[in-house]
Amino acid sequence: MPDAPADVVRRLYATPPDRFVAARDAAVAEARRAGDPRTAREIGRLRRPTVAAWLVNLLAIRRPELVADLAQLAEALRAAQRDLRGGKLRELSAQRRAVVGALVAEVRRLAAAEPAAPPAGKLPLGEVEATLHAALSDTEVAEQVRAGRLLRASHYAGFGEVPRPRLRLVTDGEEQPVVPDRAAERADARRARDERAARAERDKRRRTALRELAKARADLDRAEKELAGADAAERDGVATLDRIETELAELERRRAVAEQELSRSRLARRGAEREVAAARRRAGEVEAVVEALDAEEGDADSGDDRAD
Numbered sequence: 446m447p448d449a450p451a452d453v454v455r456r457l458y459a460t461p462p463d464r465f466v467a468a469r470d471a472a473v474a475e476a477r478r479a480g481d482p483r484t485a486r487e488i489g490r491l492r493r494p495t496v497a498a499w500l501v502n503l504l505a506i507r508r509p510e511l512v513a514d515l516a517q518l519a520e521a522l523r524a525a526q527r528d529l530r531g532g533k534l535r536e537l538s539a540q541r542r543a544v545v546g547a548l549v550a551e552v553r554r555l556a557a558a559e560p561a562a563p564p565a566g567k568l569p570l571g572e573v574e575a576t577l578h579a580a581l582s583d584t585e586v587a588e589q590v591r592a593g594r595l596l597r598a599s600h601y602a603g604f605g606e607v608p609r610p611r612l613r614l615v616t617d618g619e620e621q622p623v624v625p626d627r628a629a630e631r632a633d634a635r636r637a638r639d640e641r642a643a644r645a646e647r648d649k650r651r652r653t654a655l656r657e658l659a660k661a662r663a664d665l666d667r668a669e670k671e672l673a674g675a676d677a678a679e680r681d682g683v684a685t686l687d688r689i690e691t692e693l694a695e696l697e698r699r700r701a702v703a704e705q706e707l708s709r710s711r712l713a714r715r716g717a718e719r720e721v722a723a724a725r726r727r728a729g730e731v732e733a734v735v736e737a738l739d740a741e742e743g744d745a746d747s748g749d750d751r752a753d
Contacts, residue, residue, distance in 0.1 A: 455593060456472075459502065459507070461562055462494055462496055466493060469493075473488050486665065495596070496563060498596050498598055500552045500569070500573050501598075503552070503556070503559070505595075511547075512590060513591075514544065515548065515580060518541060519581040541581060552568075552570065553565065553570065573598070575598060575599065
């Protein structure tokens with residue numbers, strides 16, 4: 446499965462820890478809006494670093510050339526340890542202290558330029574220094590520092606990363622095996638036991654964390670499915686509301702037309718009523734005239750009869 450985009454990772458791990466979760470959630474929402482649920486899931490799996498780890502990440506992101514110098518110094522130290530070059534090792538050890546001190550000072554300067562960084566007096570610079578020393582001795586820590594994706598501070602346990610060389614004593618031009626230092630061997634054995642116990646504890650914690658991670662991912666998948674269902678239901682609701690509003694608009698238009706038709710019908714009825722009233726008056730008047738003529742004619746007929 447692909448990792449989250451490198452630019453997003455750099456932006457998030459350069460964000461102060463108290464703002465990390467909000468920035469991560471915003472990046473997840475942006476990926477979802479872009480139609481990229483896989484990238485959204487990968488971004489959602491990014492974990493918030495501690496303040497000390499954030500400061501080291503800030504150094505790697507803002508000043509990668511300084512971290513590259515640290516890696517070169519680490520390689521020189523490993524070579525000097527392998528070759529047992531005591532003078533060179535002492536010189537490099539002094540350089541190591543100077544380089545780590547300069548990097549811690551640069552971390553302090555970078556933090557001062559971050560508005561949301563903790564106050565200078567509360568910066569865990571001791572943990573930052575310990576992590577940088579660990580990066581000089583532990584290639585795994587060095588890679589996390591270089592990538593700018595450190596989650597917590599690291600401490601060098603003092604076991605080294607290369608096997609203890611077999612020492613030989615040169616006398617009169619001949620090499621003679623050095624008598625083993627039993628106390629050193631017992632100390633090495635104790636350190637080896639402690640390292641195995643620490644590794645077993647780390648493995649146990651890792652298994653526990655992996656189980657929790659699997660559960661968290663399952664919860665995330667279930668929540669994303671619920672979110673997808675809610676999104677679909679919301680879209681359906683919006684479509685239904687749009688359709689109803691369209692139908693309401695059509696009904697309003699038809700109502701307006703019907704009201705206009707009703708108004709015209711009422712006007713026509715009032716006009717017809719006026720015409721009926723006028724016709725009735727006219728009919729009454731004509732009827733009165735006819736009745737008057739009939740009355741006159743009746744009177745005339747009565748006079749003729751009397752004359753006869």
